[in-house]
């Protein structure tokens with residue numbers, strides 16, 4: 001019987017509560033499909049800052065590296081918010097583990113659950129059947145380029161006024177674009193055969209390089225249709241005609257913005273998971289944040305975390321049947337009317353509004 | 368009687384067709400409110416590249432500088448699309464005139480016309496009453512920072528592979544942030560007293576500087592509420608709860624993406640105008656592009672251009688009554704059922720679907 005070692009990173013806020021449900025579902029599905037999982041829990045984010053001063057302690061990265069997969073919940077909270085660049089911030093832990101594990105591909109599927117179709121702020125006829133996959137480059141661009149902040153003695157201001165200055169660098173290298181493009185085309189091959197490549201080639205040099213390299217890679221995939229789209233236009237098209245998209249590939253910052261925008265098509269961020277893949281261990285996490293306002297109250301929605309377990313089974317353990325089983329179980333629980341507070345609807349039976357643990361139990365019961 | 372000199376820049380695609388209607392309305396409103404306008408038409412964008420090789424000929428910039436206001440239609444088209452950085456591109460004309468006139472403030476109002484409320488892909492209860500103003504920084508950030516593309520002989524790739532490299536620089540100076548923040552707070556004072564300042568302060572140094580400077584300026588406006596919001600979250604909130612926004616202030620690239628996203632709340636980009644203000648001559652243009660696919664057919668929607676004339680009267684000529692008159696006339700024309708092809712609805716009378724010129728005439732008739 002296969003045994004997998006999963007590094008678990010609860011992080012901050014609702015993290016510990018929801019990751020417990022992810023583990024519960026993983027154990028249950030393992031028992032059914034003949035795999036066992038052992039867990040190695042480590043610190044990341046604000047919790048790690050509080051305990052060690054470092055948002056990603058070296059031993060956490062080491063544990064992640066040697067694990068078969070990493071299950072992350074969420075990091076961050078107002079406690080650690082600061083504009084002082086010299087202070088550690090929880091998000092640095094997230095960026096450091098992405099870089100440390102070489103997780104250059106972030107997959108964020110967006111699809112609507114039939115039971116939740118009226119949760120969207122978009123009209124049903126616009127979002128019906130939406131099923132898209134955002135492929136975001138995750139270890140390059142503005143997030144990792146050289147940045148600096150300094151006081152400009154020479155007077156950078158209008159009329160030579162002295163003042164603060166800051167810059168960040170958006171940088172890409174050919175091989176970085178090539179490998180993420182390839183991921184997108186491979187993904188489109190097993191999906192619906194269409195890739196939208198997003199850039200701002202009418203302004204940015206990095207975007208012009210991006211566009212050229214993506215077209216070169218596209219030549220290897222004659223069966224996949226490639227469409228270039230400017231990022232500003234994409235921000236419109238995602239709302240106006242979301243069904244036109246199958247796979248959407250884009251650089252790090254555009255991907256951050258567009259994937260969050262796209263998540264709203266479903267009306268329920270609490271349902272969306274993501275996978276970050278690279279050459280080594282992969283990492284799975286919900287798309288939502290640490291929701292500090294509701295932390296510790298047992299009411300957080302664990303379904304995105306549970307669906308991140310689904311992605312783990314699919315991409316790291318080649319257990320597609322088990323993954324499908326989780327997806328089906330979640331859909332059934334919703335179809336039966338069960339809701340956490342964030343996804344409850346006007347016609348939800350108040351007796352079916354449940355907490356974090358109960359929702360986890362319901363999914364397990366449907367496996 | 369006041370006489371104003373307006374520099375007109377038809378540009379490319381549908382530009383010449385729609386700007387003619389803008390001029391028609393300006394003349395009509397001038398006759399009613401006691402002002403005359405003289406026009407100085409110049410080249411910009413692809414048309415300027417074809418005629419002179421330069422997307423912003425020096426004499427165009429000079430004419431714009433000495434005019435009382437600039438009325439621009441749109442630039443760009445597939446004819447001039449290229450990823451070769453050494454070739455001139457129409458958009459460079461737009462960026463150069465923004466920089467040349469010091470137009471650091473871009474105002475993009477987003478409001479819905481009652482007659483078009485069902486054109487949106489969002490539910491009516493979500494967009495009813497939306498009335499927000501995006502204040503986008505327009506002469507800084509990634510658009511104007513140092514950029515370069517080169518072949519890396521030393522091997523930048525994984526495993527030392529050689530390859531292409533490119534970078535763009537996102538840079539901000541204190542005074543640039545200060546002056547755009549001040550514009551946003553002044554705007555909020557005469558609107559609904561709320562500013563959302565958008566950044567990515569959990570990652571970028573420029574964003575942390577942005578946030579600090581905006582808070583310093585905010586101290587001068589105790590009557591205005593300031594809310595910091597991360598750009599990715601904003602991309603969600605704009606769709607989920609658009610009514611929470613009054614004034615939204617942000618750096619150049621975020622503003623490009625978010626203002627286009629916000630424009631879709633109305634469901635009709637063909638209705639949205641923008642003003643670009645600085646210390647000298649201001650520039651007014653529709654928010655939409657040059658629509659090369661329908662150019663020359665007399666079917667383009669001139670209303671965004673006409674509403675950019677409305678903004679010109681308001682911000683450059685202090686003719687608020689005349690501006691209000693145009694806004695009212697446009698609303699009435701729509702209320703009567705008149706539509707161009709892009710905004711026609713399922714229940715539009717086919718006899719009321721009109722072309723560019725006719726739509727301009729209808730607005731004039733309602734003044």
Ligand SMILES: CC(C)[C@H](C(=O)O)[C@@H](O)C(=O)O
Pocket residue numbers: 091094256569570599
């Ligand atoms: C927390 C933050 C740094 C992160 C990002 O922007 O990448 C988050 O928004 C995400 O999308 O995973």
Ligand SMILES: CC(C)[C@H](C(=O)O)[C@@H](O)C(=O)O
Pocket residue numbers: 202203232458461623
């Ligand atoms: C044409 C392009 C350079 C321009 C921009 O991105 O600023 C346009 O999209 C806009 O928003 O005015």
